[in-house]
Amino acid sequence: MAKIGLFWGTQTGNTQTIAEEIQKEFGGEEVVALYDIASADPDDFADYDFLIIGCPTWNVGELQADWDGFFDELDAIEFTGKKVAYFGAGDQIGYADNFQDAMGILEEKISELGGQTVGMWSTDGYEHSESKALKNGKFVGLALDEDNQSDLTSDRITTWVAQLKPEFGL
Numbered sequence: 001m002a003k004i005g006l007f008w009g010t011q012t013g014n015t016q017t018i019a020e021e022i023q024k025e026f027g028g029e030e031v032v033a034l035y036d037i038a039s040a041d042p043d044d045f046a047d048y049d050f051l052i053i054g055c056p057t058w059n060v061g062e063l064q065a066d067w068d069g070f071f072d073e074l075d076a077i078e079f080t081g082k083k084v085a086y087f088g089a090g091d092q093i094g095y096a097d098n099f100q101d102a103m104g105i106l107e108e109k110i111s112e113l114g115g116q117t118v119g120m121w122s123t124d125g126y127e128h129s130e131s132k133a134l135k136n137g138k139f140v141g142l143a144l145d146e147d148n149q150s151d152l153t154s155d156r157i158t159t160w161v162a163q164l165k166p167e168f169g170l
């Protein structure tokens with residue numbers, strides 16, 4: 001069974017594509033199992049000590065619709081003892097005051113529920129002005145911008161996964 005459960009939601013496909021790239025970078029489906037949050041069950045989370053959560057920000061600072069629908073179900077999940085990494089898709093130019101807010105909203109909630117955040121990411125190379133995804137001057141996870149910096153995505157994923165492997169103890 002895969003060691004990592006990666007739960008993603010998407011509106012226009014970017015986050016699914018990114019999730020598949022992250023899976024590949026970790027070594028494929030034997031290492032990372034993918035779940036569309038639109039059809040995921042809270043019990044699916046119980047199978048993994050290592051989780052990756054992927055959510056784009058929509059509607060000016062909001063969760064993607066399927067994550068929004070799942071949000072209250074998070075309360076039923078035992079996150080204590082789990083290491084949780086986050087990634088998001090956003091638009092730092094079009095939504096500079098709300099860049100990656102969804103990643104921050106999910107990280108705050110899951111941390112309150114006991115999850116231990118790993119995979120923090122530097123803000124170097126970004127031009128946003130405000131974000132709920134910032135903690136101690138860093139993004140709480142991998143911030144990707146397919147609208148303005150898609151050329152950087154592959155390298156960012158490679159670097160982030162290399163950072164995560166030891167953080168997950170893999």
Ligand SMILES: Cc1cc2nc3c(=O)[nH]c(=O)nc-3n(C[C@H](O)[C@H](O)[C@H](O)COP(=O)(O)O)c2cc1C
Nearest residue numbers: 011012013014015056059060061090091095099100
């Ligand atoms: C109406 C609309 C609202 C958006 N709001 C935000 C936002 O508040 N913050 C942000 O960082 N990106 C925002 N975005 C950008 C999307 O998050 C970005 O295009 C992302 O790649 C979409 O991912 P998806 O294809 O997985 O749904 C918005 C895009 C649209 C069209």
